[in-house]
Amino acid sequence: MDLLVTTAVLAIFSFSFPVKSQVSNSTSCPMDFDYVLRIPWPTADCRHSGDSTKPLTNSTACCQTLLSVYGISLAQHLKTTSQFNLPDLATSTACLSDFQNKLDSLFLPSSLASICFDPFQFVISSNTCAAIQNVQDWRQKLGNYTVIDSSCRGDLTDLSACANCVDAGLTVHSKLNSIDGNASHSNECFYFAVLYAAGIANQFGPESDGAVSCTFGINILPNSLKNKRSSLMFGLIGGLVAIVLTSCVVGLYFWWDRKRKREKIDESGMEEFESGRLRRRPNTGSIWFKLHELEKATDNFSTKNFIGRGGFGVVYKGVLPDGSVVAVKKIIDSEFEGNDEFCNEVEIISNLRHRNLVPLKGCCVHGEDGDYERRDDQRYLVYEYMSNGNLDDHLFPSSSREPPLTWPQRKNIILDVAKGLAYLHYGVKPAIYHRDIKATNILLDADMRARVADFGLAKQSREGQSHLTTRVAGTHGYLAPEYALYGQLTEKSDVYSFGVVILEIMCGRKALDLSSTDSLRGFLVTDWAWSLIKEGKIGQVLDPCLLGPSGSSNEAMNPKGIMERFVLVGILCAHVMVALRPTIMDALKMLEGDIEVPAIPDRPTPLGHPTFVGDGSNFSISPVLSGLQLQANDMLR
Numbered sequence: 001m002d003l004l005v006t007t008a009v010l011a012i013f014s015f016s017f018p019v020k021s022q023v024s025n026s027t028s029c030p031m032d033f034d035y036v037l038r039i040p041w042p043t044a045d046c047r048h049s050g051d052s053t054k055p056l057t058n059s060t061a062c063c064q065t066l067l068s069v070y071g072i073s074l075a076q077h078l079k080t081t082s083q084f085n086l087p088d089l090a091t092s093t094a095c096l097s098d099f100q101n102k103l104d105s106l107f108l109p110s111s112l113a114s115i116c117f118d119p120f121q122f123v124i125s126s127n128t129c130a131a132i133q134n135v136q137d138w139r140q141k142l143g144n145y146t147v148i149d150s151s152c153r154g155d156l157t158d159l160s161a162c163a164n165c166v167d168a169g170l171t172v173h174s175k176l177n178s179i180d181g182n183a184s185h186s187n188e189c190f191y192f193a194v195l196y197a198a199g200i201a202n203q204f205g206p207e208s209d210g211a212v213s214c215t216f217g218i219n220i221l222p223n224s225l226k227n228k229r230s231s232l233m234f235g236l237i238g239g240l241v242a243i244v245l246t247s248c249v250v251g252l253y254f255w256w257d258r259k260r261k262r263e264k265i266d267e268s269g270m271e272e273f274e275s276g277r278l279r280r281r282p283n284t285g286s287i288w289f290k291l292h293e294l295e296k297a298t299d300n301f302s303t304k305n306f307i308g309r310g311g312f313g314v315v316y317k318g319v320l321p322d323g324s325v326v327a328v329k330k331i332i333d334s335e336f337e338g339n340d341e342f343c344n345e346v347e348i349i350s351n352l353r354h355r356n357l358v359p360l361k362g363c364c365v366h367g368e369d370g371d372y373e374r375r376d377d378q379r380y381l382v383y384e385y386m387s388n389g390n391l392d393d394h395l396f397p398s399s400s401r402e403p404p405l406t407w408p409q410r411k412n413i414i415l416d417v418a419k420g421l422a423y424l425h426y427g428v429k430p431a432i433y434h435r436d437i438k439a440t441n442i443l444l445d446a447d448m449r450a451r452v453a454d455f456g457l458a459k460q461s462r463e464g465q466s467h468l469t470t471r472v473a474g475t476h477g478y479l480a481p482e483y484a485l486y487g488q489l490t491e492k493s494d495v496y497s498f499g500v501v502i503l504e505i506m507c508g509r510k511a512l513d514l515s516s517t518d519s520l521r522g523f524l525v526t527d528w529a530w531s532l533i534k535e536g537k538i539g540q541v542l543d544p545c546l547l548g549p550s551g552s553s554n555e556a557m558n559p560k561g562i563m564e565r566f567v568l569v570g571i572l573c574a575h576v577m578v579a580l581r582p583t584i585m586d587a588l589k590m591l592e593g594d595i596e597v598p599a600i601p602d603r604p605t606p607l608g609h610p611t612f613v614g615d616g617s618n619f620s621i622s623p624v625l626s627g628l629q630l631q632a633n634d635m636l637r
Helices: 002-013 059-081 089-105 112-116 135-142 147-151 159-180 183-201 209-215 225-259 261-267 291-297 339-350 391-395 407-427 481-486 491-507 525-534 560-573 584-592
Strands: 306-310 313-319 325-331 360-366 378-384 442-444 450-452
Touching (some): 059 089, 059 183, 059 209, 135 159, 147 183, 291 313, 291 325, 291 378, 339 360, 339 378, 391 442, 407 491, 481 491, 491 525, 560 584
Antiparallel strands (some): 306 313
């Protein structure tokens, strides 16, 4: 994988020449980079993971983001001068120096511009896509009016408008490739299509939210920097007031704290060991179980009560003294560094209350001594028991005698999962990203209603930010490409996994089947469904169990039109381009028929397609107008 990433970076950026540290005073940059501080772009892609002396953990993702951010100024330059690139090397070097200065203001590493860019790549040259250097050349090659001019003109924050713009970009890119005839110029042709769409065609300009998010593929953070500055000002004033007040009461606080110490210990759930050390319990409404209670409930974790393995633990069925049936998960392998972190996680889970989430009843931490930070303590989570097991068991039963899920059941399950995810993404602050949405993590209660389970892998995001992690958790076949490749986690990562689950439910086929005879490289339900829909055969995507005896049946019993809408929403949610996926709220509205499903935009060749047998280095300038291309075996690493 490291070799693949390195090759891809070289293919995109052609690292050969560092940005000069000394720029002649006679050369200035014609571009204004103030927007770098105004636009809330994801700077987390380019931050060091803890130690600033160490290299970036993911330079590929950083450079890709920086290229999109730098492209905004090039699109503005195109709009002002009609030139796609800069006039000479000195000017390009000066611009990269100015760009780095803005990055420095954001406290990003001081060498990013020299790591990611070669000044020559932004200099006007005839040896580029179809020998285009300016807008006049563009129109001579393509005509005075292209589909980009019409499709990319409006507000691109609208999902349908963005999809139409992307389709137009792909169409024009194909024409430019045909005119040029040199496959090595394909990236430059993408590059020009992006700049033209944002700088010339779009009426709101390159710095508009639509142009930034759709044409450049930048994941705009919800809160603008302007709001942040206002918040900072009020925060500073409030902070000064708080300091004055705190200094007045701090003495009283310590006196009160000393007096109430023992009462606080009892009330907060601290437990005293024989050694005299204190151990914290989660400050939640959940039950703090002792190990012997769980052993009694599960008959000493008997194999007859074994339910299965999920997430990072094994699950047993148990019965508590009050007669309630529970599922006890024994944590075996987790990310928790210590019991404090585990208790924090329990607090988050315990505070979640939604009918489509599996509720947590309690937890247990059992250690052999008083060392609270032991990592080998035994940890348990206790959930309400779901009598109908998980969705995977019903979609793909081990026995053919099991009745298939009916259409009403499948419809309700999809809507239930969507509502559960919508609560995680929007019903709590900060938002929670599940990271492992799949059929086995969707449990069914006695009424066959779905509940999302296994929050052991859940991550609570910083408000308004994506989450960047070096440890990718999840299951192959369900993982969003940007999360699997870069470790970049957003709400759209869960949306992708949800789309795969929809397709599993509607198609009756597993997300990933390496033993399938449909493909030498295995079967991916997303690729299979997409190929049939592209051929206009959406009816063949549906699970035959959903149709009547003739395969097309009575609409009252089998509302085929609604089923096909659900399939299209699944395809849209599982789109490889992040910007084209809906939010979970919009996906829910589409499923319920409150808003129309937009035309499904084209996408790059599927990740599992057998044509990917090359060197894996074909990356594009824009992550929206193209997509990452990987060999199938690399995707599974």
